Amino acid sequence: MAAEVIEMGIVDDLTLFVETVRAGSLSAASRKTGIPKSSLSRRIGDLESQLGVHLLYRGPRNFSATEVGISIYERSERIKEELDAIKALAESFSNHPSGKLRISCPAVLAESLVSEFAIGFSIVHTDVRITLDSAVGAFDTAIGDYDLMIHPARGDTMADSELVRQKLAAASYRLVASPGFMKPLGMINDPSELQDRNGIGWAADGHLARWTLVNRNANTTELSVNLKFSANNLNVIRQAALSGAGLARLPLTMCEADLVEGRLVLPLPDWAPPSVTVYALYPSRRSLTLAGRLFVAGLARHLQDRMPAA
Template identity: 35%
Template sequence: MDLLALADFNLVARHGGFGKAARATGRPKATLSRRVAELEAALNLRLFERGARTLQLTEEGRALFARTGQLLTELEETAAAIASGGDRPRGRLRISAPLLFSQAAMGKIAAGFALAYPEVRPEIIVEDRPVDMIEEAYDLVIRVNPRPDVSLVGRAFLHDRQVVVAAPGLALPAAGETVPALVRGALGGADLWNLDTPDGLVGLPVMPVLAMSSNMMLRDAVRMGVGAARLPLSLVSGDIASGRLVLWGDLAGAAVALWALYPSRRLLSARVSAFLDYLKAAFPNGTPEELAAFLDG
């Protein structure tokens, strides 16, 4: 197989068209078209469906792009590393990270990593939706309690747990009494929070009185004494230690793990390995207390 033709096919697939690929790379559009046609002839496959105004990968084209795109990237990075005399982390590092973790910590993490590795250019995209790492050209994704995915491998670098807290002026209710609750998301009806306490599992009847979309907003509101709230321990451990908030108990079955994931078919680039090592150094034990200290530091 002609590697140059394969590389041109990947350029066109990545940019979504011959014209876009030509403008982005400075390569002649006619050359890219000819190389892709030669590759299709050699494979006896149609890799693109060509319309009057659109160009779409066929099923075979998508499969070829998914399997060869990262391999070509690795070849380019290896050649660049050998030419420069070493395998130093360098280039763009494209990361997808969830909203709440990004708001709390990714600014400091990315800035610290950029200072430690000035030849790497981190690009953090904040989103909670599932992403296709291959087609969307991500090097790494960070996810909370991700579903099993045979195409991805990774490691859990942080663990947290949900706790129920309230201001000191709001007493833990007696059995059967309802407590005002602050909730994330939309307001609903009466609910039951199961608390894991030193005395065992306790059902806490709650009535939502205030709904917000951010855990940080919930923390500010619960400090005001409006009601009890379910929040990550890392976000309120300082308030609990100072007495600003009182811990009522852990929310049963609400353990949280943050994972750094990457494609299993790909050898780790130097920049991804460096970022994983940076996360490990920042959170060596992966505890909520380490995250709280990092946020306060």
């Protein structure tokens, strides 16, 4: 191979090989790249012919890189990273965002706040193609096929990750309950009077049964609750609170109208859960394209305008 002249197209085929190995199958790589599966298979076959080695096992139940394929994949990853960096550099000089931008975001946050901005961004920047996928469940440190992940975290609860973490906004939360739930308890003057009452758990913090509360003087206390109901979706938690299932922690943006109209109340007006910080996460600053940088900066402003921090 060293003695042969390698065609320039091999670089493109190597990047497609990287995408295929990352995706785990030709079908998945086809969906991600938009290249038909048959064309993708042919181009990897051409790459194998040019290199003179087999890169992939393609059995009906087994799709994986060969031993030499793994070594070439590891080196090709670096080539792809450099190409991405070159494209980002060229794009920054042209000041014209373009290309694909794949974003993962928790469902409720996507529906209530991020989708509005993402749709507007795609309309303004006509050469940017955005995919906004709703994530469900616990935070996964593997970014997979995404260029960006939007993730909320309370305090230091976010799992360790090698991803770059950029703060977008801080959202104020409230401890709430329905009037029907609070009526038998009477007037509450201190957090200790709510100890071991029914609470509604949230998957994002591991269904914790001990909640931190902070008062206006920045004093903290721990509130133990009896988790009678839990969910991984804040809309469901809100519905459970409205139904009288127990105490709940909700973003102020989500429950403000309920509080104003009396559907929910503040059991302890002087105490609230700590704010939740929304982050943008991505593999490296060098890999983030101009479109990605503009999206992150604009989304930060959008969220700060719509998520009161106090």
